[in-house]
Amino acid sequence: MVLVLLRLIMLVLTRKLGESIAIDDHIKIVVVQIKGKQVRLGIKAPKETKIHREEVYRAIQDQNTEASKSDLSGLGQLTDDLHKK
Amino acid sequence: MKVKTTRFGELEVDKKDILNFKEGLLGFETLRKFFIVDPGDQTLILWLQSLDDGATAFPVIEPKVFAPQYAVKLLPAESASLSLESLNDASIYTILTIPQNITDMSANLKAPVIINNKTRESRQIVLQDSKLEVRYKMYMELKKYIVAYNSDDTRRTRVELDRELRVETTETVAPAVTEITPEKDPGLDM
Numbered sequence: 001m002v003l004v005l006l007r008l009i010m011l012v013l014t015r016k017l018g019e020s021i022a023i024d025d026h027i028k029i030v031v032v033q034i035k036g037k038q039v040r041l042g043i044k045a046p047k048e049t050k051i052h053r054e055e056v057y058r059a060i061q062d063q064n065t066e067a068s069k070s071d072l073s074g075l076g077q078l079t080d081d082l083h084k085k
Numbered sequence: 086m087k088v089k090t091t092r093f094g095e096l097e098v099d100k101k102d103i104l105n106f107k108e109g110l111l112g113f114e115t116l117r118k119f120f121i122v123d124p125g126d127q128t129l130i131l132w133l134q135s136l137d138d139g140a141t142a143f144p145v146i147e148p149k150v151f152a153p154q155y156a157v158k159l160l161p162a163e164s165a166s167l168s169l170e171s172l173n174d175a176s177i178y179t180i181l182t183i184p185q186n187i188t189d190m191s192a193n194l195k196a197p198v199i200i201n202n203k204t205r206e207s208r209q210i211v212l213q214d215s216k217l218e219v220r221y222k223m224y225m226e227l228k229k230y231i232v233a234y235n236s237d238d239t240r241r242t243r244v245e246l247d248r249e250l251r252v253e254t255t256e257t258v259a260p261a262v263t264e265i266t267p268e269k270d271p272g273l274d275m
Contacts, residue, residue, distance in 0.1 A: 048162030052211055059219045060196045060211060061112035063182055067143045067193075068113070070183045072092050072124065075144075078187045079126050082231045 090139040092132070093122055093265055102260045103136060104200055104207040107166075110180075111196065111209060116141060119207070123262040129231065130181065131262060133198065145178035145198060151226035157197060163210050167201045176200040176260070180209075182220060190227075191220035205260060 013021060020030040026046050033040035043051055088096050104119045118136035129150050135141040148155045157177055159169070169175055177199055179192040195217040200207040 048160050050160070050162075050211065050213075056195065056211065056219070057111060060193065060209075063191075063193050063196075063219050064110050064112045064143065064180060064209075066182045066184075067180045068141050070144050070181070072126075075124075075126060075128060075130065075183070078130075078183065078190075079128050081187060082128055082228050083235065 088120075088134075088136055088139065090122075090134055090142065092142055093124065093134070096122065096134075096263050096265075098136070098263055099261065101205075102263065104133075104205050104260060106207050106209070108208060110143070110198075111211075113141065121145075121260065121262045123264045125265050127231075129227070131178070133178065133180070134263075144181040144183060146181055146192065146227070148177060148179045148192065148194065148197065150230050151192065151223040152194065152221070155194060157199070157210075157212065158214065159199075159210065160213065163208075167199060167206050167208055168204055169199075169201050174202050176202055179221075188224045189222065190224050191218075191222050193219050194221045195219045200260065202260065 015021065015031050017031055017034055020028050022028050027049065028044040030042040030044070031039060032042045045051060086098055086100065088098050090096060098120050102120050104121070106117050106119060108114065109116050113135075116135045116137050119133050120136060122132040122134045122142070124130075124132065130144050130146050133143040133145050157172060159172070164170075167175070177197050179194055179197050181190060181192050183190045194212075195214075196209050196211045196219070198207060198209050
């Protein structure tokens, strides 16, 4: 729910090299380098803040979805194979 | 309570064995209650079965079986979110993907499922270590472990003793696993 809201009201800011954005009192995002199509960001945040590339979350979602489709019949062969020396 | 599942038929689940996932699992945020099923197929693979949706279950395995060197490191906020003082009070499982070609099976080491054995609070936690793989191929390691386990009688006896001990302490330690005896037809004529 929260995620959906955030997506709807996305704040867009323009920043130059070396400039930064402050989020709450403790998080700071700095544009460290701009090179062609790539932007390098530096993130200063309290240790307990979780920071991941979004692809990581997507990869885990995909893995979960795939895992949830496993069924027992496939495991019969696995049991046989695993016990073969 | 009785729970209908597509894979295992109807199961009897004790309330105290129900795991609470406050945030669900990534991609399955609406499912909050799960329990662990042991289908008794000797693969060491267990199933994290949804209580709310009988069709949703994830094959899981303890990572120590195939990756003894694997160590989970939690941030203070993550331990706090599970009210965990120490990982000694936790059970750790990795979710498995089992494709058609089973030798390609893989475990998600990046985001293990961590269960507080005392409170049953559970979460799938994305670990910070960037070297951990979402799809870690582990078929060979699992096979090696099972073959060694089956051919070592002394070890097997010891493990069985351990298991008996564990059953006695189930009340206070790990959530009991809902076991299905292999003789019983799990009602799988899909």
